[in-house]
Amino acid sequence: MFPGEFEYHRATSTDEAVRLLADNDGAKLLAGGHSLLPMMKLRLAVPTVLVDIGSIEELAFVRQDNGDLVIGSMTTHADIAASETVAAGHGALAEAAASIGDVQVRNLGTIGGSLAHADPAADYAAAALALDAQIEVLGPDGERSIAAADFFAGLLTTSLAPAELITGVRFPGAGGATSVYEKFAQPASGFAIVGVAAEIKADGGSCAAARIAATGISDRPVRLSQVEAALVGAALDDDGIAAAAEHADAGLTDVRSDMYAAQDYRRHLLGVLVRRAVTRAGS
Amino acid sequence: MTRIKMTRIRMSVNGVEHTHEVEARTLLVHFLRETLGLTGAHVGCETSICGACTVLIGGRAVKSCTRLAVQADGAEITTIEGLASDDELHPLQQSFWDDHGLQCGFCTPGTILAAHDLLTRNADPDDAEIRHALEGNLCRCTGYQNIVKAVRSAAASMREAGGTT
Numbered sequence: 498m499f500p501g502e503f504e505y506h507r508a509t510s511t512d513e514a515v516r517l518l519a520d521n522d523g524a525k526l527l528a529g530g531h532s533l534l535p536m537m538k539l540r541l542a543v544p545t546v547l548v549d550i551g552s553i554e555e556l557a558f559v560r561q562d563n564g565d566l567v568i569g570s571m572t573t574h575a576d577i578a579a580s581e582t583v584a585a586g587h588g589a590l591a592e593a594a595a596s597i598g599d600v601q602v603r604n605l606g607t608i609g610g611s612l613a614h615a616d617p618a619a620d621y622a623a624a625a626l627a628l629d630a631q632i633e634v635l636g637p638d639g640e641r642s643i644a645a646a647d648f649f650a651g652l653l654t655t656s657l658a659p660a661e662l663i664t665g666v667r668f669p670g671a672g673g674a675t676s677v678y679e680k681f682a683q684p685a686s687g688f689a690i691v692g693v694a695a696e697i698k699a700d701g702g703s704c705a706a707a708r709i710a711a712t713g714i715s716d717r718p719v720r721l722s723q724v725e726a727a728l729v730g731a732a733l734d735d736d737g738i739a740a741a742a743e744h745a746d747a748g749l750t751d752v753r754s755d756m757y758a759a760q761d762y763r764r765h766l767l768g769v770l771v772r773r774a775v776t777r778a779g780s
Numbered sequence: 781m782t783r784i785k786m787t788r789i790r791m792s793v794n795g796v797e798h799t800h801e802v803e804a805r806t807l808l809v810h811f812l813r814e815t816l817g818l819t820g821a822h823v824g825c826e827t828s829i830c831g832a833c834t835v836l837i838g839g840r841a842v843k844s845c846t847r848l849a850v851q852a853d854g855a856e857i858t859t860i861e862g863l864a865s866d867d868e869l870h871p872l873q874q875s876f877w878d879d880h881g882l883q884c885g886f887c888t889p890g891t892i893l894a895a896h897d898l899l900t901r902n903a904d905p906d907d908a909e910i911r912h913a914l915e916g917n918l919c920r921c922t923g924y925q926n927i928v929k930a931v932r933s934a935a936a937s938m939r940e941a942g943g944t945t
């Protein structure tokens with residue numbers, strides 16, 4: 498299986514990459530290639546021009562900036578999973594990265610590529626939404642920042658403009674909260690049937706703040722606001738968490754059903770994973 | 781018909797420098813097998829699942845069926861052909877032999893290279909860590925028991941040889 502023909506450019510800077518995208522209709526960025534190349538082999542994607550950003554070294558980094566955690570778009574899943582800086586305050590992100598595919602996939606796949614691809618079961622999607630990430634973008638008109646809540650626009654669709662490139666992802670400091678990621682993976686593909694990221698700030702035995710998001714449930718990641726509302730002020734014990742988790746699928750209308758899991762089963766899993774995630778993050 | 785545009789790439793494979801012109805859509809696994817004649821990287825599923833095409837790029841295991849040859853321009857690549865030295869098998873190759881870690885051998889080069897990536901990061905992995913590291917390598921005949929055993933004994937002999945514990 499070969500990809501179709503395309504013209505290949507290796508960009509040496511983000512400006513050059515954006516210019517190549519803007520100048521070439523049908524051009525696509527190539528990052529780790531672990532979503533794009535499989536799609537090209539199947540002719541589900543037929544870009545005429547590929548702009549390889551793999552050798553732009555300044556896009557691969559993990560750093561603290563004014564209390565925020567910032568991750569370069571070309572940072573691999575393996576490097577995010579192994580980073581102590583990430584694990585220290587943003588456990589959900591580290592655990593999501595570590596749960597992706599297998600070693601070989603994590604060695605090449607990137608966070609920027611995963612977010613831009615917007616697979617409805619992508620693991621980072623839940624973490625980005627729960628941790629209130631800002632997607633930092635460069636386009637022909639300059640830089641802008643898109644909140645994760647506004648970024649995912651549907652199945653394999655984002656609010657990126659055609660000539661925009663993700664440069665990095667910014668996560669606010671944890672501010673004393675703990676976050677985790679719980680995933681129920683499809684055993685063959687490793688993709689999430691349902692994945693839940695939870696960030697909990699505990700105060701004594703009760704919940705002071707909660708942000709919870711799920712992937713695999715719908716055509717895009719969903720925020721579970723009703724669980725969050727039920728948790729705040731509640732005791733972080735088995736009963737308090739179970740009561741809040743009952744709201745897990747409240748208000749969700751377009752829960753996916755496919756050959757791996759029926760809608761009812763996904764709703765059930767969602768409640769189970771919310772319970773597990775909140776229990777771990779709140780303890 | 782328009783002439784196909786070729787891209788010049790340079791890479792080090794098993795310590796030898798190679799320069800070639802390739803079509804941009806050439807997959808790394810085909811470049812290694814067909815242009816360089818290194819047929820140890822196998823083509824199994826072609827869909828990034830089975831791991832038979834695993835090679836090391838800069839010491840990290842990657843699936844060469846999901847990498848363009850042009851993306852590997854400038855890279856340092858190790859294939860199974862590069863592991864043995866001076867007629868002496870690499871400890872992983874020796875232990876796969878000794879511990880019956882293979883039957884047909886189709887998955888073996890990829891599995892050994894994925895194990896190699898693990899052992900450079902973790903000299904003393906437990907069974908769960910070995911299994912986790914080999915999640916991207918499917919074997920259809922040996923079963924994983926002896927593969928895990930072989931990686932464990934290779935790790936032990938590499939630690940001994942390296943003088944570490």
Ligand SMILES: Cc1cc2nc3c(=O)[nH]c(=O)nc-3n(C[C@H](O)[C@H](O)[C@H](O)COP(=O)(O)OP(=O)(O)OC[C@H]3O[C@@H](n4cnc5c(N)ncnc54)[C@H](O)[C@@H]3O)c2cc1C
Pocket residue numbers: 525526527528529530531532533534535570571596597598599602605606607608609610611612613614616618619620621657661662663664686687688689827828829
């Ligand atoms: C066997 C296998 C198992 C997998 N399992 C999982 C899993 O369990 N969970 C999971 O979440 N994912 C999984 N994936 C997907 C994997 O995480 C991909 O690495 C990821 O989705 C895409 O990242 P990439 O760097 O490979 O991007 P590419 O494939 O290079 O690009 C993907 C898309 O994003 C665009 N793009 C890339 N970089 C940028 C950028 N900086 N700015 C704007 N657009 C950009 C490209 O143009 C393309 O459209 C799996 C993949 C494989 C092959």
Ligand code: FES
Pocket residue numbers: 822823824825826827828829830831832833834843844845846
């Ligand atoms: S041939 Fe590359 S993963 Fe199967």
Ligand code: FES
Pocket residue numbers: 881882883884885886887888918919920921922
């Ligand atoms: S030894 Fe035959 S597939 Fe593994």
